[in-house]
Amino acid sequence: xxxxxxxxxxxxxxxxxxxxxxxxxxxxxxxxxxxxxxxxxxxxxxxxxxxxxxxxxxxxxxxxxxxxxxxxxxxxx
Amino acid sequence: xxxxxxxxxxxxxxxxxxxxxxxxxxxxxxxxxxxxxxxxxxxxxxxxxxxxxxxxxxxxxxxxxxxxxxxxxxxxx
Amino acid sequence: xxxxxxxxxxxxxxxxxxxxxxxxxxxxxxxxxxxxxxxxxxxxxxxxxxxxxxxxxxxxxxxxxxxxxxxxxxxxx
Amino acid sequence: xxxxxxxxxxxxxxxxxxxxxxxxxxxxxxxxxxxxxxxxxxxxxxxxxxxxxxxxxxxxxxxxxxxxxxxxxxxxx
Amino acid sequence: xxxxxxxxxxxxxxxxxxxxxxxxxxxxxxxxxxxxxxxxxxxxxxxxxxxxxxxxxxxxxxxxxxxxxxxxxxxxx
Amino acid sequence: xxxxxxxxxxxxxxxxxxxxxxxxxxxxxxxxxxxxxxxxxxxxxxxxxxxxxxxxxxxxxxxxxxxxxxxxxxxxx
Numbered sequence: 001x002x003x004x005x006x007x008x009x010x011x012x013x014x015x016x017x018x019x020x021x022x023x024x025x026x027x028x029x030x031x032x033x034x035x036x037x038x039x040x041x042x043x044x045x046x047x048x049x050x051x052x053x054x055x056x057x058x059x060x061x062x063x064x065x066x067x068x069x070x071x072x073x074x075x076x077x
Numbered sequence: 078x079x080x081x082x083x084x085x086x087x088x089x090x091x092x093x094x095x096x097x098x099x100x101x102x103x104x105x106x107x108x109x110x111x112x113x114x115x116x117x118x119x120x121x122x123x124x125x126x127x128x129x130x131x132x133x134x135x136x137x138x139x140x141x142x143x144x145x146x147x148x149x150x151x152x153x154x
Numbered sequence: 155x156x157x158x159x160x161x162x163x164x165x166x167x168x169x170x171x172x173x174x175x176x177x178x179x180x181x182x183x184x185x186x187x188x189x190x191x192x193x194x195x196x197x198x199x200x201x202x203x204x205x206x207x208x209x210x211x212x213x214x215x216x217x218x219x220x221x222x223x224x225x226x227x228x229x230x231x
Numbered sequence: 232x233x234x235x236x237x238x239x240x241x242x243x244x245x246x247x248x249x250x251x252x253x254x255x256x257x258x259x260x261x262x263x264x265x266x267x268x269x270x271x272x273x274x275x276x277x278x279x280x281x282x283x284x285x286x287x288x289x290x291x292x293x294x295x296x297x298x299x300x301x302x303x304x305x306x307x308x
Numbered sequence: 309x310x311x312x313x314x315x316x317x318x319x320x321x322x323x324x325x326x327x328x329x330x331x332x333x334x335x336x337x338x339x340x341x342x343x344x345x346x347x348x349x350x351x352x353x354x355x356x357x358x359x360x361x362x363x364x365x366x367x368x369x370x371x372x373x374x375x376x377x378x379x380x381x382x383x384x385x
Numbered sequence: 386x387x388x389x390x391x392x393x394x395x396x397x398x399x400x401x402x403x404x405x406x407x408x409x410x411x412x413x414x415x416x417x418x419x420x421x422x423x424x425x426x427x428x429x430x431x432x433x434x435x436x437x438x439x440x441x442x443x444x445x446x447x448x449x450x451x452x453x454x455x456x457x458x459x460x461x462x
Contacts, residue, residue, distance in 0.1 A: 001369055003157055003202060004340075005313040007281060013348050020348060022134050026145070027347045029137030032312075035339040039332050040321050048157060048202055049137030050084060052129075057253050060260030060280030061309055061354075068257070078215055080388055080433060081186075082159040090194050097194065099288050103299070104193045106291030109158075112185040116178050117167050123215075125388060125433055126291030127238060138155055138200075161435060176365050180376070183368030203368030204315060206360075206437075211407050214414030214434030222411070232446055234311055234356060235417075236390040244425050251425060258424045266416040267391075270409050271398050277446075279311060279356055292386055292431075330442050334453070337445030357445030358392060360437075 001046040002036050009066060010053035025051055078123040079113050086143060087130035102128055155200045156190050163220060164207035179205055232277045233267050240297060241284035256282055309354045310344050317374060318361035333359055386431040387421050394451060395438035410436055 006028060012018050020028075029049045036042040059066045083105060089095050097105075106126045113119040136143045160182060166172050174182075183203045190196040213220045237259060243249050251259075260280045267273040290297045314336060320326050328336075337357045344350040367374045391413060397403050405413075414434045421427040444451045 001202065001317065001367065001374070003204065003315040005315075006344075007311040007313075008344075008348065008350075009309060022142070024347050025134055026142050028343065029142055030140050031343040031347065032340055033137060033140035035336065035343070036314075036316075039335045039339065040316065040328060042316075044140040045138070047138070047140070048155065050131055050157065051135040051137075052131070053135070054281055054283075057256055058282040058284070059309060060257075060264060060282075061276070061278070063261050063264035063275040063278070065253070065257050065260055066309065078163060078213060078220065078433065080161040080435065082161075083190075084157040084159075085190075085194065085196075086155060099296070101193050102288055103296050105189065106296055107294050108189040108193065109186055110291060110294035112182065112189070113160075113162075116181045116185065117162065117174060119162075121294040122292070124292070124294070125386060127285055127388065128289040128291075129285075130289070136155060143155065176373070179365055180368075180373050183373055184371050187368060187371035198371040199369070201369070201371070204362055205366040205368075206362075207366070208435055208437075211410055212436040212438070214411075214418060214436075215430070215432070217415050217418035217429040217432070219407070219411050219414055232356065232394060232444060232451065234358065234392040236392075237421075238388040238390075239421075239425065239427075240386065255424050259420065262420040262424065263389075263417055266413065266420070267393075270412045270416065271393065271405060273393075279309065281311065290386065297386070330450070333442055334445075334450050337450055338448050341445060341448035352448040353446070355446070355448070358439055359443040359445075360439070361443070 002040075002042055002048070004032050004036070004047065004049045005052065006032070006049065007052045007054055009056050009059050011056060019053060020051075079117075079119050079125070081109050081113070081124065081126045082129065083109070083126065084129045084131055086133050086136050088133060096130060097128075156194075156196055156202070158186050158190070158201065158203045159206065160186070160203065161206045161208055163210050163213050165210060173207060174205075233271075233273055233279070235263050235267070235278065235280045236283065237263070237280065238283045238285055240287050240290050242287060250284060251282075310348075310350055310356070312340050312344070312355065312357045313360065314340070314357065315360045315362055317364050317367050319364060327361060328359075387425075387427055387433070389417050389421070389432065389434045390437065391417070391434065392437045392439055394441050394444050396441060404438060405436075 033047045056066045110124045133143045187201045210220045264278045267278050287297045341355045344355050364374045418432045441451045
């Protein structure tokens with residue numbers, strides 16, 4: 001009876017989108033549930049998956065919020 | 078000093094509601110804090126409760142998002 | 155389909171015990187599952203409960219680990 | 232490779248604000264990442280920080296939601 | 309920059325084992341990281357995975373700890 | 386009333402140690418509680434900190450468990 005919590009930044013995976021689509025979320029849920037069945041033999045009805053979408057300014061890496069990190073990287077290149 | 082995290086789907090418990098009401102949330106907080114006092118002797122001032130409401134399409138069970146799971150179950154009956 | 159995560163310090167609730175007993179854990183699981191049924195109408199088979207026991211020195215309150223907090227409080231009285 | 236999850240109530244730290252500002256969030260991210268470098272030698276590029284803002288009525292302490300707790304405390308004084 | 313937290317019961321997936329093996333954990337990590345690359349385009353170096361193994365008596369489903377749930381199911385069949 | 390959850394790998398920060406020391410944990414708790422006071426004005430008595438130590442083979446980055454990641458990096462240099 002696994003619980004999988006997936007935290008991602010709230011943003012689109014392509015132009016014109018500002019969040020993961022329902023199809024992308026369904027693919028994550030299907031894929032990770034299948035993985036737990038394949039690797040550990042956990043039946044699909046015993047796996048819960050929760051996706052949490054985190055605003056970009058609430059996510060930190062390299063000691064700074066992601067928007068600032070991306071701005072710096074863009075300037076460097 | 079317990080911490081209780083309650084994740085629920087964001088939906089109403091009855092017609093005309095689309096989320097848990099403030100009264101329902103208060104009942105969850107009161108009930109679980111009392112439970113920790115009764116079972117483990119934890120005083121009420123040392124228990125934190127956080128309720129997270131998760132959009133339906135972000136919650137997976139049986140390898141699929143909850144809206145799809147409910148649609149299939151409705152079709153079966 | 156709620157998920158409830160309960161974090162408690164790893165310690166006994168009485169003399170001669172150094173952790174919550176299996177009976178206490180069962181009472182927490184039963185109580186919180188029943189609470190979600192009573193308040194939000196969630197059936198028992200759709201609620202997952204996970205209890206995490208945290209070593210005392212890994213838990214902080216008032217800016218210090220719990221063992222130090224208790225030592226200070228004991229000295230004050 | 233630490234992961235730091237910071238849960239705070241969604242509210243302003245001063246008049247006219249109803250949430251933590253981007254500057255406050257950046258200060259939390261910077262401060263906690265630096266702390267992990269100072270104390271455990273974890274490089275900044277290996278620390279993830281996620282800030283979760285929780286609505287006041289979803290946060291419980293003393294067996295009640297925070298808005299009710301504050302109302303009672305205000306009445307007592 | 310996803311974070312994936314996988315909670316599973318601490319038990320073996322076959323006879324003579326009492327926990328997930330290192331190979332099974334590696335397969336979970338590899339599979340879920342690849343999934344986030346495939347579905348959302350997240351590079352492998354930006355995904356953190358944490359596996360938490362929960363003792364059976366700390367996991368509740370159907371309002372009871374998992375060992376009791378399994379005992380009842382075995383008796384029914 | 387913040388809750389801070391810090392997940393770190395279970396390993397020593399120097400030779401002859403195989404886990405964070407009690408002093409290092411106390412420094413993390415003190416530092417992060419002070420940070421929340423400085424940045425958001427949260428009083429020390431309203432901040433809970435929980436440190437979780439994760440076995441190395443349960444932590445994944447770059448699509449593989451940390452021990453394998455380090456072995457590869459050591460071979461490359």
